[in-house]
Amino acid sequence: xxxxxxxxxxxxxxxxxxxxxxxxxxxxxxxxxxxxxxxxxxxxxxxxxxxxxxxxxxxxxxxxxxxxxxxxxxxxxxxxxxxxxxxxxxxxxxxxxxxxxxxxxxxxxxxxxxxxxxxxxxxxxxxxxxxxxxxxxxxxxxxxxxxxxxxxxxxxxxxxxxxxxxxxxxxxxxxxxxxxxxxxxxxxxxxxxxxxxxxxxxxxxxxxxxxxxxxxxxxxxxxxxxxxxxxxxxxxxxxxxxxxxxxxxxxxxxxxxxxxxxx
Amino acid sequence: xxxxxxxxxxxxxxxxxxxxxxxxxxxxxxxxxxxxxxxxxxxxxxxxxxxxxxxxxxxxxxxxxxxxxxxxxxxxxxxxxxxxxxxxxxxxxxxxxxxxxxxxxxxxxxxxxxxxxxxxxxxxxxxxxxxxxxxxxxxxxxxxxxxxxxxxxxxxxxxxxxxxxxxxxxxxxxxxxxxxxxxxxxxxxxxxxxxxxxxxxxxxxxxxxxxxxxxxxxxxxxxxxxxxxxxxxxxxxxxxxxxxxxxxxxxxxxxxxxxxxxxxxxxxxxxxxxxxxxxxxxxxxxxxxxxxxxxxx
Numbered sequence: 029x030x031x032x033x034x035x036x037x038x039x040x041x042x043x044x045x046x047x048x049x050x051x052x053x054x055x056x057x058x059x060x061x062x063x064x065x066x067x068x069x070x071x072x073x074x075x076x077x078x079x080x081x082x083x084x085x086x087x088x089x090x091x092x093x094x095x096x097x098x099x100x101x102x103x104x105x106x107x108x109x110x111x112x113x114x115x116x117x118x119x120x121x122x123x124x125x126x127x128x129x130x131x132x133x134x135x136x137x138x139x140x141x142x143x144x145x146x147x148x149x150x151x152x153x154x155x156x157x158x159x160x161x162x163x164x165x166x167x168x169x170x171x172x173x174x175x176x177x178x179x180x181x182x183x184x185x186x187x188x189x190x191x192x193x194x195x196x197x198x199x200x201x202x203x204x205x206x207x208x209x210x211x212x213x214x215x216x217x218x219x220x221x222x223x224x225x226x227x228x229x230x231x232x233x234x235x236x237x238x239x240x241x242x243x244x245x246x247x248x249x250x251x252x253x254x255x256x257x258x259x260x261x262x263x264x265x266x267x268x269x270x271x272x273x274x275x276x277x278x279x280x281x282x283x284x285x286x287x288x289x290x291x
Numbered sequence: 292x293x294x295x296x297x298x299x300x301x302x303x304x305x306x307x308x309x310x311x312x313x314x315x316x317x318x319x320x321x322x323x324x325x326x327x328x329x330x331x332x333x334x335x336x337x338x339x340x341x342x343x344x345x346x347x348x349x350x351x352x353x354x355x356x357x358x359x360x361x362x363x364x365x366x367x368x369x370x371x372x373x374x375x376x377x378x379x380x381x382x383x384x385x386x387x388x389x390x391x392x393x394x395x396x397x398x399x400x401x402x403x404x405x406x407x408x409x410x411x412x413x414x415x416x417x418x419x420x421x422x423x424x425x426x427x428x429x430x431x432x433x434x435x436x437x438x439x440x441x442x443x444x445x446x447x448x449x450x451x452x453x454x455x456x457x458x459x460x461x462x463x464x465x466x467x468x469x470x471x472x473x474x475x476x477x478x479x480x481x482x483x484x485x486x487x488x489x490x491x492x493x494x495x496x497x498x499x500x501x502x503x504x505x506x507x508x509x510x511x512x513x514x515x516x517x518x519x520x521x522x523x524x525x526x527x528x529x530x531x532x533x534x535x536x537x538x539x540x541x542x543x544x545x546x547x548x549x550x551x552x553x554x555x556x557x558x559x560x561x562x563x564x565x566x567x568x569x570x571x572x573x574x575x576x577x578x579x580x581x582x583x584x585x586x587x588x
Contacts, residue, residue, distance in 0.1 A: 192376060
Protein backbone atom coordinates (compact mmCIF):
# COMPACT_ATOMS: atom_id res chain seq x y z
CA UNK A 29 0.00 0.00 0.00
CA UNK A 30 2.72 2.38 1.00
CA UNK A 31 4.74 1.37 -2.03
CA UNK A 32 1.81 2.01 -4.33
CA UNK A 33 1.33 5.38 -2.71
CA UNK A 34 4.98 6.25 -3.26
CA UNK A 35 4.74 5.22 -6.89
CA UNK A 36 1.58 7.22 -7.38
CA UNK A 37 3.27 10.25 -5.86
CA UNK A 38 6.13 9.81 -8.20
CA UNK A 39 3.91 10.00 -11.25
CA UNK A 40 1.00 11.99 -9.93
CA UNK A 41 2.76 14.93 -8.36
CA UNK A 42 4.74 15.89 -11.48
CA UNK A 43 1.50 15.57 -13.43
CA UNK A 44 -0.04 18.19 -11.20
CA UNK A 45 2.83 20.50 -12.07
CA UNK A 46 2.44 20.00 -15.79
CA UNK A 47 -1.32 20.38 -15.49
CA UNK A 48 -0.91 23.69 -13.69
CA UNK A 49 1.48 24.97 -16.36
CA UNK A 50 -0.95 24.02 -19.14
CA UNK A 51 -3.82 25.67 -17.25
CA UNK A 52 -1.90 28.94 -16.91
CA UNK A 53 -0.99 28.74 -20.60
CA UNK A 54 -4.66 28.25 -21.51
CA UNK A 55 -5.76 31.15 -19.33
CA UNK A 56 -3.12 33.45 -20.79
CA UNK A 57 -4.12 32.53 -24.33
CA UNK A 58 -7.76 33.50 -23.82
CA UNK A 59 -7.23 36.55 -21.62
CA UNK A 60 -4.05 38.59 -21.74
CA UNK A 61 -2.46 37.51 -24.98
CA UNK A 62 -4.83 36.59 -27.73
CA UNK A 63 -1.93 35.99 -30.12
CA UNK A 64 -0.69 33.08 -28.00
CA UNK A 65 -2.01 29.82 -29.41
CA UNK A 66 -3.92 27.80 -26.84
CA UNK A 67 -2.63 24.35 -25.91
CA UNK A 68 -5.24 22.71 -28.07
CA UNK A 69 -4.47 24.89 -31.09
CA UNK A 70 -0.78 24.24 -30.58
CA UNK A 71 -1.45 20.53 -30.70
CA UNK A 72 -3.61 20.81 -33.83
CA UNK A 73 -1.04 22.88 -35.69
CA UNK A 74 1.94 20.81 -34.55
CA UNK A 75 0.34 17.43 -35.07
CA UNK A 76 1.86 17.03 -38.49
CA UNK A 77 5.38 17.51 -37.10
CA UNK A 78 4.94 15.24 -34.12
CA UNK A 79 3.08 12.36 -35.71
CA UNK A 80 5.44 12.20 -38.68
CA UNK A 81 8.59 13.13 -36.79
CA UNK A 82 11.08 12.14 -39.50
CA UNK A 83 9.28 13.41 -42.60
CA UNK A 84 11.12 15.80 -44.91
CA UNK A 85 8.88 18.05 -46.96
CA UNK A 86 11.39 20.81 -47.60
CA UNK A 87 14.60 22.27 -46.20
CA UNK A 88 12.80 24.14 -43.43
CA UNK A 89 9.71 21.94 -43.26
CA UNK A 90 10.64 18.66 -41.59
CA UNK A 91 9.45 16.45 -38.76
CA UNK A 92 10.44 17.66 -35.31
CA UNK A 93 12.68 14.73 -34.48
CA UNK A 94 14.48 15.15 -37.78
CA UNK A 95 15.25 18.72 -36.81
CA UNK A 96 16.26 17.55 -33.36
CA UNK A 97 18.60 15.04 -34.93
CA UNK A 98 20.35 17.77 -36.98
CA UNK A 99 20.76 19.84 -33.85
CA UNK A 100 22.05 16.91 -31.84
CA UNK A 101 24.69 16.12 -34.44
CA UNK A 102 25.95 19.68 -34.43
CA UNK A 103 25.92 19.71 -30.62
CA UNK A 104 27.81 16.43 -30.51
CA UNK A 105 30.56 17.83 -32.71
CA UNK A 106 30.84 21.08 -30.81
CA UNK A 107 30.64 19.30 -27.47
CA UNK A 108 33.35 16.85 -28.43
CA UNK A 109 35.53 19.77 -29.43
CA UNK A 110 34.80 21.46 -26.10
CA UNK A 111 35.85 18.36 -24.14
CA UNK A 112 38.94 17.76 -26.26
CA UNK A 113 40.14 21.30 -25.69
CA UNK A 114 38.72 21.87 -22.22
CA UNK A 115 39.96 18.76 -20.40
CA UNK A 116 43.68 19.27 -21.14
CA UNK A 117 43.40 22.95 -20.24
CA UNK A 118 41.74 21.91 -16.99
CA UNK A 119 44.57 19.50 -16.20
CA UNK A 120 47.19 22.13 -16.94
CA UNK A 121 45.40 24.62 -14.71
CA UNK A 122 45.16 22.06 -11.92
CA UNK A 123 48.77 20.93 -12.17
CA UNK A 124 50.67 24.14 -12.78
CA UNK A 125 50.52 27.23 -10.64
CA UNK A 126 52.36 29.21 -13.31
CA UNK A 127 49.89 28.15 -15.99
CA UNK A 128 47.04 29.19 -13.71
CA UNK A 129 48.63 32.59 -13.06
CA UNK A 130 49.01 33.15 -16.79
CA UNK A 131 45.67 31.96 -18.08
CA UNK A 132 43.18 32.18 -15.24
CA UNK A 133 42.50 35.92 -15.69
CA UNK A 134 41.78 35.56 -19.38
CA UNK A 135 39.53 32.58 -18.71
CA UNK A 136 37.58 34.56 -16.13
CA UNK A 137 37.12 37.34 -18.69
CA UNK A 138 36.04 35.11 -21.57
CA UNK A 139 33.79 32.83 -19.52
CA UNK A 140 30.82 35.16 -19.06
CA UNK A 141 30.60 36.14 -22.75
CA UNK A 142 27.25 35.14 -24.24
CA UNK A 143 27.00 32.73 -27.18
CA UNK A 144 25.16 35.47 -29.07
CA UNK A 145 28.33 37.53 -28.87
CA UNK A 146 30.65 34.72 -29.91
CA UNK A 147 28.70 33.64 -32.97
CA UNK A 148 29.34 36.67 -35.19
CA UNK A 149 33.03 36.36 -34.34
CA UNK A 150 32.91 32.68 -35.26
CA UNK A 151 31.35 33.52 -38.61
CA UNK A 152 34.01 36.14 -39.26
CA UNK A 153 36.76 33.69 -38.32
CA UNK A 154 35.57 31.18 -40.90
CA UNK A 155 34.64 33.63 -43.64
CA UNK A 156 37.19 31.97 -45.86
CA UNK A 157 35.44 28.62 -45.53
CA UNK A 158 32.64 29.75 -47.82
CA UNK A 159 29.58 27.53 -47.56
CA UNK A 160 30.82 25.84 -44.43
CA UNK A 161 31.26 29.10 -42.56
CA UNK A 162 27.97 28.82 -40.74
CA UNK A 163 28.62 25.30 -39.50
CA UNK A 164 32.19 26.05 -38.44
CA UNK A 165 31.09 29.28 -36.80
CA UNK A 166 28.41 27.40 -34.89
CA UNK A 167 30.88 24.72 -33.82
CA UNK A 168 33.32 27.36 -32.65
CA UNK A 169 30.61 29.04 -30.61
CA UNK A 170 29.43 25.82 -29.01
CA UNK A 171 32.95 24.75 -28.13
CA UNK A 172 34.03 28.09 -26.75
CA UNK A 173 30.90 28.50 -24.63
CA UNK A 174 30.54 24.92 -23.45
CA UNK A 175 34.10 24.20 -22.40
CA UNK A 176 34.33 26.37 -19.28
CA UNK A 177 32.58 24.04 -16.84
CA UNK A 178 34.82 21.21 -18.03
CA UNK A 179 37.93 23.37 -17.70
CA UNK A 180 37.10 24.63 -14.23
CA UNK A 181 35.81 21.36 -12.79
CA UNK A 182 38.78 19.40 -14.08
CA UNK A 183 41.14 21.95 -12.55
CA UNK A 184 39.35 21.76 -9.21
CA UNK A 185 39.42 17.96 -9.38
CA UNK A 186 43.15 17.86 -10.00
CA UNK A 187 43.80 20.25 -7.14
CA UNK A 188 41.60 18.16 -4.85
CA UNK A 189 43.58 14.93 -5.31
CA UNK A 190 44.57 13.79 -1.81
CA UNK A 191 48.29 14.08 -1.10
CA UNK A 192 48.15 10.44 0.04
CA UNK A 193 47.55 9.24 -3.51
CA UNK A 194 50.39 11.34 -4.84
CA UNK A 195 52.66 9.99 -2.09
CA UNK A 196 51.87 6.45 -3.20
CA UNK A 197 52.86 7.39 -6.73
CA UNK A 198 56.10 8.94 -5.46
CA UNK A 199 57.02 6.05 -3.19
CA UNK A 200 56.45 3.55 -6.00
CA UNK A 201 58.30 5.89 -8.34
CA UNK A 202 55.62 5.71 -11.00
CA UNK A 203 56.60 7.35 -14.26
CA UNK A 204 54.83 10.55 -15.25
CA UNK A 205 52.60 8.76 -17.72
CA UNK A 206 51.74 6.04 -15.22
CA UNK A 207 51.01 8.55 -12.48
CA UNK A 208 48.78 10.37 -14.91
CA UNK A 209 46.88 7.33 -16.12
CA UNK A 210 46.68 5.37 -12.87
CA UNK A 211 46.38 8.14 -10.30
CA UNK A 212 45.58 11.58 -11.67
CA UNK A 213 42.88 10.68 -14.17
CA UNK A 214 40.92 8.22 -11.97
CA UNK A 215 41.11 10.62 -9.04
CA UNK A 216 39.83 13.51 -11.15
CA UNK A 217 37.18 11.57 -13.07
CA UNK A 218 34.20 12.37 -10.80
CA UNK A 219 34.93 16.09 -11.06
CA UNK A 220 35.51 15.82 -14.79
CA UNK A 221 32.13 14.23 -15.31
CA UNK A 222 30.38 16.92 -13.35
CA UNK A 223 32.05 19.36 -15.73
CA UNK A 224 31.06 17.27 -18.73
CA UNK A 225 27.43 17.26 -17.65
CA UNK A 226 27.31 21.02 -17.16
CA UNK A 227 29.09 21.52 -20.47
CA UNK A 228 26.54 19.45 -22.31
CA UNK A 229 23.75 21.55 -20.87
CA UNK A 230 25.44 24.70 -22.13
CA UNK A 231 26.16 23.19 -25.54
CA UNK A 232 22.47 22.45 -25.93
CA UNK A 233 21.61 26.02 -24.92
CA UNK A 234 24.07 27.43 -27.43
CA UNK A 235 22.88 25.34 -30.37
CA UNK A 236 19.51 27.06 -30.44
CA UNK A 237 21.07 30.50 -30.51
CA UNK A 238 23.56 29.43 -33.16
CA UNK A 239 20.89 27.96 -35.39
CA UNK A 240 18.64 30.97 -35.00
CA UNK A 241 21.34 33.32 -36.15
CA UNK A 242 22.69 31.18 -38.95
CA UNK A 243 19.34 29.85 -40.17
CA UNK A 244 20.59 26.28 -40.29
CA UNK A 245 17.98 23.53 -40.30
CA UNK A 246 17.48 22.28 -36.75
CA UNK A 247 15.19 22.96 -33.82
CA UNK A 248 16.53 26.48 -33.32
CA UNK A 249 16.49 27.35 -36.99
CA UNK A 250 12.94 26.04 -37.32
CA UNK A 251 11.86 28.07 -34.32
CA UNK A 252 13.17 31.31 -35.78
CA UNK A 253 11.73 30.61 -39.20
CA UNK A 254 8.29 29.87 -37.80
CA UNK A 255 8.43 33.06 -35.77
CA UNK A 256 9.08 35.00 -38.97
CA UNK A 257 6.28 33.06 -40.68
CA UNK A 258 3.93 33.95 -37.81
CA UNK A 259 3.31 30.26 -36.96
CA UNK A 260 3.43 30.84 -33.23
CA UNK A 261 2.22 27.37 -32.35
CA UNK A 262 5.42 25.93 -33.75
CA UNK A 263 7.51 28.14 -31.50
CA UNK A 264 5.92 26.44 -28.54
CA UNK A 265 6.48 23.06 -30.13
CA UNK A 266 10.18 23.89 -30.50
CA UNK A 267 10.48 25.17 -26.95
CA UNK A 268 8.97 22.00 -25.56
CA UNK A 269 11.20 19.85 -27.75
CA UNK A 270 14.32 21.73 -26.67
CA UNK A 271 13.29 21.41 -23.06
CA UNK A 272 12.62 17.69 -23.16
CA UNK A 273 15.76 16.89 -25.12
CA UNK A 274 17.86 18.97 -22.73
CA UNK A 275 16.28 17.17 -19.79
CA UNK A 276 16.97 13.79 -21.37
CA UNK A 277 20.61 14.69 -22.04
CA UNK A 278 21.10 15.81 -18.46
CA UNK A 279 19.57 12.60 -17.11
CA UNK A 280 21.77 10.55 -19.37
CA UNK A 281 24.89 12.35 -18.23
CA UNK A 282 24.02 12.07 -14.57
CA UNK A 283 23.65 8.32 -14.98
CA UNK A 284 27.12 8.18 -16.50
CA UNK A 285 28.40 10.55 -13.82
CA UNK A 286 27.08 8.36 -11.05
CA UNK A 287 28.81 5.35 -12.52
CA UNK A 288 32.14 7.07 -12.10
CA UNK A 289 31.41 8.58 -8.71
CA UNK A 290 32.31 5.43 -6.79
CA UNK A 291 35.46 4.83 -8.77
CA UNK B 292 77.68 -5.04 6.68
CA UNK B 293 77.19 -3.73 10.17
CA UNK B 294 75.58 -0.42 9.34
CA UNK B 295 72.82 -0.78 6.82
CA UNK B 296 71.03 2.51 7.27
CA UNK B 297 72.98 5.53 8.37
CA UNK B 298 71.16 8.73 9.24
CA UNK B 299 73.73 11.43 9.70
CA UNK B 300 73.07 14.85 11.25
CA UNK B 301 69.66 14.94 9.65
CA UNK B 302 68.06 18.37 9.91
CA UNK B 303 64.73 19.69 8.75
CA UNK B 304 63.93 23.37 8.63
CA UNK B 305 60.66 24.75 7.31
CA UNK B 306 60.53 28.37 6.31
CA UNK B 307 57.65 30.01 8.16
CA UNK B 308 56.24 33.49 8.55
CA UNK B 309 58.12 33.91 11.82
CA UNK B 310 61.46 32.85 10.41
CA UNK B 311 62.76 29.35 9.80
CA UNK B 312 61.22 26.65 12.01
CA UNK B 313 63.70 23.96 12.98
CA UNK B 314 61.71 20.74 13.29
CA UNK B 315 64.51 18.20 13.55
CA UNK B 316 68.11 19.02 14.35
CA UNK B 317 71.20 16.83 13.98
CA UNK B 318 69.35 13.56 14.16
CA UNK B 319 71.77 10.60 14.14
CA UNK B 320 70.79 6.95 13.94
CA UNK B 321 72.37 3.76 12.67
CA UNK B 322 70.50 0.58 11.85
CA UNK B 323 72.05 -2.84 11.37
CA UNK B 324 70.78 -5.05 8.63
CA UNK B 325 67.65 -6.90 9.70
CA UNK B 326 67.11 -4.72 12.71
CA UNK B 327 63.69 -3.44 13.75
CA UNK B 328 63.95 0.02 15.25
CA UNK B 329 61.11 2.16 16.54
CA UNK B 330 61.05 5.91 16.91
CA UNK B 331 58.85 6.99 19.75
CA UNK B 332 57.89 10.44 20.88
CA UNK B 333 55.00 12.80 21.36
CA UNK B 334 52.69 13.76 18.52
CA UNK B 335 54.28 16.47 16.47
CA UNK B 336 57.78 15.91 17.81
CA UNK B 337 59.15 15.36 14.33
CA UNK B 338 59.39 11.59 14.23
CA UNK B 339 57.17 11.36 11.18
CA UNK B 340 59.26 14.06 9.56
CA UNK B 341 62.35 11.90 10.03
CA UNK B 342 60.55 8.94 8.50
CA UNK B 343 59.29 11.11 5.65
CA UNK B 344 62.85 12.15 4.87
CA UNK B 345 64.04 8.54 4.86
CA UNK B 346 61.11 7.69 2.58
CA UNK B 347 62.10 10.55 0.31
CA UNK B 348 58.71 12.22 0.59
CA UNK B 349 60.09 15.15 2.51
CA UNK B 350 63.11 17.18 1.44
CA UNK B 351 66.22 17.02 3.57
CA UNK B 352 67.44 20.42 4.72
CA UNK B 353 70.82 19.25 5.97
CA UNK B 354 72.65 16.03 6.70
CA UNK B 355 72.26 12.82 4.77
CA UNK B 356 70.90 9.29 4.70
CA UNK B 357 72.80 6.28 3.41
CA UNK B 358 71.00 3.02 2.73
CA UNK B 359 73.07 -0.07 1.87
CA UNK B 360 76.06 2.06 0.99
CA UNK B 361 74.21 4.49 -1.26
CA UNK B 362 73.06 7.96 -0.43
CA UNK B 363 69.30 8.32 -0.76
CA UNK B 364 67.92 10.86 -3.18
CA UNK B 365 64.15 11.10 -3.49
CA UNK B 366 61.57 8.36 -3.06
CA UNK B 367 61.68 4.92 -4.59
CA UNK B 368 60.39 1.38 -4.39
CA UNK B 369 63.57 0.20 -2.64
CA UNK B 370 61.86 1.39 0.54
CA UNK B 371 58.46 -0.07 1.31
CA UNK B 372 56.31 2.48 3.09
CA UNK B 373 53.28 1.61 5.19
CA UNK B 374 51.30 4.78 5.79
CA UNK B 375 49.11 5.55 8.76
CA UNK B 376 46.03 5.61 6.58
CA UNK B 377 46.46 2.69 4.21
CA UNK B 378 46.53 5.03 1.19
CA UNK B 379 45.00 2.53 -1.19
CA UNK B 380 43.81 3.84 -4.53
CA UNK B 381 40.04 3.39 -4.34
CA UNK B 382 39.60 2.71 -8.06
CA UNK B 383 41.82 -0.38 -7.85
CA UNK B 384 41.10 -3.68 -6.12
CA UNK B 385 43.37 -4.92 -3.35
CA UNK B 386 45.14 -7.06 -5.94
CA UNK B 387 45.63 -4.16 -8.34
CA UNK B 388 46.88 -1.91 -5.57
CA UNK B 389 49.61 -4.37 -4.70
CA UNK B 390 50.30 -5.09 -8.37
CA UNK B 391 50.87 -1.39 -9.03
CA UNK B 392 53.97 -1.57 -6.84
CA UNK B 393 55.06 -5.02 -7.99
CA UNK B 394 54.98 -3.84 -11.61
CA UNK B 395 57.40 -1.10 -10.61
CA UNK B 396 59.75 -3.20 -8.50
CA UNK B 397 59.84 -6.29 -10.72
CA UNK B 398 59.60 -4.85 -14.20
CA UNK B 399 61.81 -7.61 -15.56
CA UNK B 400 59.67 -10.42 -14.15
CA UNK B 401 57.09 -12.21 -16.23
CA UNK B 402 53.38 -11.54 -15.67
CA UNK B 403 53.01 -14.97 -14.07
CA UNK B 404 55.81 -14.29 -11.62
CA UNK B 405 54.34 -10.92 -10.70
CA UNK B 406 50.96 -12.51 -10.23
CA UNK B 407 52.53 -15.05 -7.88
CA UNK B 408 54.23 -12.38 -5.83
CA UNK B 409 51.02 -10.39 -5.41
CA UNK B 410 48.95 -13.43 -4.54
CA UNK B 411 51.57 -14.71 -2.11
CA UNK B 412 51.74 -11.54 -0.07
CA UNK B 413 47.99 -10.98 -0.05
CA UNK B 414 47.57 -14.56 1.17
CA UNK B 415 50.18 -14.14 3.90
CA UNK B 416 48.39 -11.10 5.29
CA UNK B 417 45.18 -13.14 5.29
CA UNK B 418 43.34 -11.70 2.33
CA UNK B 419 43.25 -14.68 0.00
CA UNK B 420 39.46 -14.45 -0.16
CA UNK B 421 39.24 -10.70 -0.61
CA UNK B 422 41.97 -10.08 -3.17
CA UNK B 423 39.66 -8.75 -5.82
CA UNK B 424 37.60 -6.51 -3.60
CA UNK B 425 37.76 -2.74 -3.74
CA UNK B 426 39.00 -0.83 -0.69
CA UNK B 427 35.48 0.44 -0.05
CA UNK B 428 34.38 -3.17 0.48
CA UNK B 429 37.14 -3.84 3.03
CA UNK B 430 37.28 -2.99 6.71
CA UNK B 431 39.87 -0.54 8.00
CA UNK B 432 41.98 -3.42 9.30
CA UNK B 433 41.82 -5.30 6.02
CA UNK B 434 42.84 -2.17 4.13
CA UNK B 435 45.89 -1.84 6.31
CA UNK B 436 46.68 -5.50 5.59
CA UNK B 437 46.72 -4.58 1.92
CA UNK B 438 49.00 -1.65 2.78
CA UNK B 439 51.40 -4.03 4.54
CA UNK B 440 51.26 -6.52 1.67
CA UNK B 441 52.00 -3.74 -0.80
CA UNK B 442 55.09 -2.68 1.14
CA UNK B 443 56.46 -6.23 1.53
CA UNK B 444 55.64 -7.25 -2.04
CA UNK B 445 58.14 -4.69 -3.33
CA UNK B 446 60.90 -6.75 -1.72
CA UNK B 447 62.35 -3.46 -0.55
CA UNK B 448 65.74 -2.97 1.05
CA UNK B 449 63.94 -1.70 4.09
CA UNK B 450 60.52 -1.02 5.54
CA UNK B 451 59.28 2.31 6.76
CA UNK B 452 56.18 2.26 8.92
CA UNK B 453 54.50 5.52 9.83
CA UNK B 454 52.21 4.77 12.79
CA UNK B 455 50.85 1.88 10.75
CA UNK B 456 48.28 0.81 13.32
CA UNK B 457 47.36 4.22 14.69
CA UNK B 458 43.90 4.27 13.14
CA UNK B 459 42.84 0.79 14.21
CA UNK B 460 40.97 -0.40 17.27
CA UNK B 461 43.16 -2.23 19.76
CA UNK B 462 42.06 -5.77 18.91
CA UNK B 463 42.72 -5.26 15.20
CA UNK B 464 45.97 -3.56 16.12
CA UNK B 465 47.15 -6.65 18.03
CA UNK B 466 46.20 -8.87 15.11
CA UNK B 467 48.05 -6.76 12.60
CA UNK B 468 51.12 -6.50 14.81
CA UNK B 469 51.29 -10.28 14.67
CA UNK B 470 50.85 -10.23 10.89
CA UNK B 471 53.64 -7.71 10.61
CA UNK B 472 55.97 -9.66 12.90
CA UNK B 473 55.30 -12.87 11.01
CA UNK B 474 56.13 -11.28 7.67
CA UNK B 475 59.13 -9.54 9.13
CA UNK B 476 60.41 -12.82 10.60
CA UNK B 477 60.24 -14.47 7.16
CA UNK B 478 61.79 -11.64 5.17
CA UNK B 479 64.20 -10.27 7.78
CA UNK B 480 63.72 -6.77 6.55
CA UNK B 481 65.42 -3.83 8.16
CA UNK B 482 62.57 -1.78 9.52
CA UNK B 483 62.10 1.70 10.89
CA UNK B 484 58.76 2.39 12.54
CA UNK B 485 57.22 5.46 14.07
CA UNK B 486 54.68 5.11 16.84
CA UNK B 487 53.52 6.68 20.05
CA UNK B 488 52.32 3.40 21.50
CA UNK B 489 54.78 2.17 24.11
CA UNK B 490 53.54 -1.43 24.13
CA UNK B 491 53.65 -1.63 20.36
CA UNK B 492 57.23 -0.36 20.35
CA UNK B 493 58.33 -2.94 22.92
CA UNK B 494 56.53 -5.83 21.29
CA UNK B 495 57.89 -5.23 17.79
CA UNK B 496 61.33 -3.72 17.99
CA UNK B 497 64.94 -4.59 18.75
CA UNK B 498 65.65 -1.05 19.77
CA UNK B 499 63.45 1.85 20.76
CA UNK B 500 64.68 5.34 20.04
CA UNK B 501 63.06 8.06 22.10
CA UNK B 502 62.88 11.44 20.49
CA UNK B 503 62.83 14.67 22.41
CA UNK B 504 60.02 17.10 21.73
CA UNK B 505 60.37 19.53 18.87
CA UNK B 506 61.33 22.06 17.85
CA UNK B 507 64.85 20.92 17.21
CA UNK B 508 63.95 17.34 18.00
CA UNK B 509 66.81 14.88 18.33
CA UNK B 510 67.57 11.45 19.74
CA UNK B 511 66.94 11.45 23.46
CA UNK B 512 67.50 7.93 24.67
CA UNK B 513 67.96 4.53 23.07
CA UNK B 514 66.64 1.35 24.66
CA UNK B 515 67.63 -2.17 23.72
CA UNK B 516 64.73 -4.59 23.80
CA UNK B 517 66.15 -7.96 24.78
CA UNK B 518 63.12 -10.25 24.31
CA UNK B 519 64.03 -13.29 22.25
CA UNK B 520 62.36 -13.89 18.91
CA UNK B 521 60.03 -15.18 17.67
CA UNK B 522 57.97 -13.23 20.12
CA UNK B 523 54.75 -14.18 21.75
CA UNK B 524 52.69 -11.40 23.24
CA UNK B 525 51.93 -13.16 26.50
CA UNK B 526 55.53 -14.20 27.01
CA UNK B 527 56.81 -10.72 26.23
CA UNK B 528 54.40 -9.23 28.72
CA UNK B 529 55.49 -11.71 31.36
CA UNK B 530 59.18 -11.08 30.73
CA UNK B 531 60.97 -9.76 33.82
CA UNK B 532 62.30 -6.76 31.92
CA UNK B 533 59.01 -5.77 30.29
CA UNK B 534 57.71 -3.40 32.91
CA UNK B 535 61.09 -1.95 33.64
CA UNK B 536 61.47 -1.00 29.99
CA UNK B 537 57.92 0.20 29.77
CA UNK B 538 58.37 2.44 32.78
CA UNK B 539 61.60 3.75 31.44
CA UNK B 540 59.89 4.72 28.18
CA UNK B 541 56.90 6.28 29.87
CA UNK B 542 58.96 8.25 32.31
CA UNK B 543 61.04 9.51 29.43
CA UNK B 544 57.92 10.59 27.59
CA UNK B 545 56.46 12.11 30.74
CA UNK B 546 59.45 14.04 31.91
CA UNK B 547 62.49 14.23 29.79
CA UNK B 548 60.89 14.62 26.41
CA UNK B 549 59.70 18.05 27.39
CA UNK B 550 62.08 20.87 27.32
CA UNK B 551 59.50 23.61 27.15
CA UNK B 552 57.20 23.87 30.13
CA UNK B 553 53.58 23.00 29.52
CA UNK B 554 54.07 21.59 26.07
CA UNK B 555 52.48 18.39 24.88
CA UNK B 556 49.98 16.13 26.49
CA UNK B 557 50.81 13.08 28.60
CA UNK B 558 51.86 10.14 26.51
CA UNK B 559 48.93 8.36 24.89
CA UNK B 560 49.85 5.01 26.31
CA UNK B 561 47.12 2.52 26.86
CA UNK B 562 47.00 0.63 30.12
CA UNK B 563 48.51 -2.81 29.98
CA UNK B 564 45.97 -5.21 28.51
CA UNK B 565 47.12 -8.02 30.78
CA UNK B 566 48.05 -7.23 34.32
CA UNK B 567 51.43 -8.69 35.03
CA UNK B 568 51.98 -10.66 38.17
CA UNK B 569 53.39 -8.40 40.81
CA UNK B 570 56.06 -10.92 41.68
CA UNK B 571 57.54 -10.54 38.22
CA UNK B 572 58.18 -6.91 38.88
CA UNK B 573 61.90 -6.43 38.76
CA UNK B 574 63.76 -4.05 40.99
CA UNK B 575 62.45 -0.78 39.66
CA UNK B 576 63.78 2.42 41.00
CA UNK B 577 61.12 3.49 43.46
CA UNK B 578 61.40 7.09 42.37
CA UNK B 579 60.44 6.16 38.86
CA UNK B 580 57.40 4.22 39.97
CA UNK B 581 55.88 7.07 41.88
CA UNK B 582 56.05 9.28 38.83
CA UNK B 583 54.33 6.85 36.54
CA UNK B 584 51.01 7.59 35.01
CA UNK B 585 50.42 3.88 34.68
CA UNK B 586 52.02 1.64 37.23
CA UNK B 587 51.58 -2.10 37.22
CA UNK B 588 50.27 -3.35 40.49
